[in-house]
Amino acid sequence: MDRNVPSLRPAGLGLQGPLRWLALTLGLLVPMLASAQLRIEIVDGIEGAMPIAVAPFAWESVEPEPVATVSSIISANLARSGLFDPMEESGMIDRPVQPADVRFGTWRLLKVDHLVIGRVVDAPDGFGHEIEYHLLDVLSSRILLSQAMRVSPGDLRFAAHRISDAIYEALIGIPGAFATRIAYVVASGEDGGSPVYELVVADADGFNEQTVVRNAEPILSPTWSPDARKLAYVSFATGRSNVIVQDLYTGQNEVVSSERGINGAPAFSPDGRYLAVSLSRTGSPNIWILDLNGQQRPRQLTQHWSINTEPVFSPDGREVYFTSDRAGRPQIYVIPFTGGDAERVTFEGRYNAHATLDPSGRQLAVIYSEGDEDYRIAVHDRDSGRLRVLSDGLLDESPSFAPNGSMVLYAARRNGRGVLAAASADGRIRQRLVAGEGDVREPAWSPIIR
Structure with missing residues (x-):
């Protein structure tokens, strides 16, 4: 099939029914994109969010302190x-470093519920740093968390993400998802020229962008392995679709499916042994x-x-x-991994596609539509049967759950440009991740990096 078949969701492009949908799910049209640092904007937050203070960590190292300090990264993570x-x-008013330095009465007057303090010192052997930090409950004058961690050179930002995860879990009760990465597709090129497509990975806060693959042909459908070491994706580098698994640490890649016809929509099993794909080797696309x-x-x-595509494993495999x-019309179905009869899952809405599951396996984020005009991100609750629409765009797509189930990352259109966006699973929090120029597409949220 020609990869230049127009995408489904923009209305009025001439393709109807299954053909339009197949063009979408295989990603046969990739818009022009331009690589740039992602900037996160908070669109909606929770009214009455928890007041917290992250005091500047004392820098007790012979090396110059980086511009983005550990404490500023933690504060930014908690805010977003x-x-x-x-x-x-x-x-x-104060800049305490140790719990004994904290004057709780002062922080109570400032109406702070919790306080984070700490310091960064050189490691005893001179290789890297050690970070000590403490989380305190201001109202009860208690220490909730005290930890120290060894940090390799150049890993201060990642360490700040890990600390943010620990604070989040201590106060919210579920693991944080700051020490994660996102993958997305970027294409750059002058107007009227041939684009160059890139598969990019970055920290969940948009920093530390790295191009994994650059090609003159489309790169589609990135998905993470459960250990966050590999990405599977669809490449047209040979002139037809191939499914490739890329090792992010060694740089090695392997073509795992290059059948004639369609090779698309890869998804790893929870143990990393299997890859579910959509192939047309027997006629219609099947899993x-x-x-x-x-x-x-x-x-x-x-x-x-029929057309069967966009597989995703349940958390237990x-x-x-x-x-x-x-x-x-496109709807979500489920089938045992060992085979058997497929059961329809979604009934509300005329269109449900591209499912992603939260860690419990009870919530499905999908592309949802009641007609042929608006395509938004919604969450189906399997226990209650309720549906909650999270996004407010017209052409929202590619949902991907955070590994702790708190947020859903997706692609959207804003002011004629492609951006990444995220919404909390309950719909109360919304963010936008905007590149300085151009569009970004096809996001995928990694597992927590161990």
């Missing part, structure tokens, strides 16, 4: 979660299971004349969710 309201440094260890031959999971138009 939408659940916390960090105090501005200019409003802090196949590939053994990445090479011990089993490819196995066809669905056998239906026992089931595979996928999109199919077997009922006339």
Whole structure:
């Protein structure tokens, strides 16, 4: 199939029904994009977010302190979660470093519920740093968390993300997702010229961008391995679609599916052994299971004349969710990993596609529409059957749950440009991740990096 078939969601492009949807799900049209540092904007937060202060960490190293300090990164992380309201440094009367230095009465007058303090010192062997930090409950004058960590050279930002995760879990009760990365597709090129496509990974806050693959042909559908070491994606570098697995640490890649016709929509199993893909080797696109260890031959999971694509494993690996138009319009179905009959999952809405699951497996974020005009991100709750619309755009797509289930990352259009956006699973918090120029697309949120 020609990869230049127009995308489904923009209305009025001439393609109808399954053909328009197939063009979308295979990513056969990739808009012009331009690489740039992502900037996170808080669109909506929770009214009455938790007041917290992150005092500047004492810098006790012979090396110059970086511009982005550990404490400023922690404060920014907590702020963009939408659940916390960090105090501005200019409003802090004290700069305590140790719990014994804290005058709790002063912080109570400043109406702060929790306080984070710490220091950064050189490691005893001179290789890297050590960070000591403390989380204190101001109202009860208690220490909630005291930890120290060894940090390799150049890893201060990642350490700040880990500290943010620990603070988030101590106060919210679920793991944080700051020590994660996002992958997305970028294409750059002058107007009227041939674009150059890039597969990019960055920290969850938009920093530390790295180009993994650069090509003159489209790169689509990136997805993370469960250990966050690899990305699977679809490449047209050979002139037709291939599914490739890329090791981010060694730089090595492997073509795992290059069948004639469609090779698309890869998804790793929770143990990393299998890859679910959509292949048209027997006619219509169906879901196949590939053994990445090479011990089993490819196995066809669905056998239906309809379009079957966008597989995703349940968190326990026992089931595979996928999109199919077997009922006339795209809806989400689930099938046992061992095979059998597929069961329809979504019924509310005329269109539900591209499912992503939270860690519990009970919530599905999808592209949702009641007609043929507006495509938004919604969450289906499998227990209650309720649907919650998270986004307010017209052409929202590619949802991806955070590994702690708190947020959903997705692609959107704003003022004629492609941007990344995120919304909390309950719809109360919304963010926008905007590049300095151009568009970004096809986001995928990594597991927590261990």
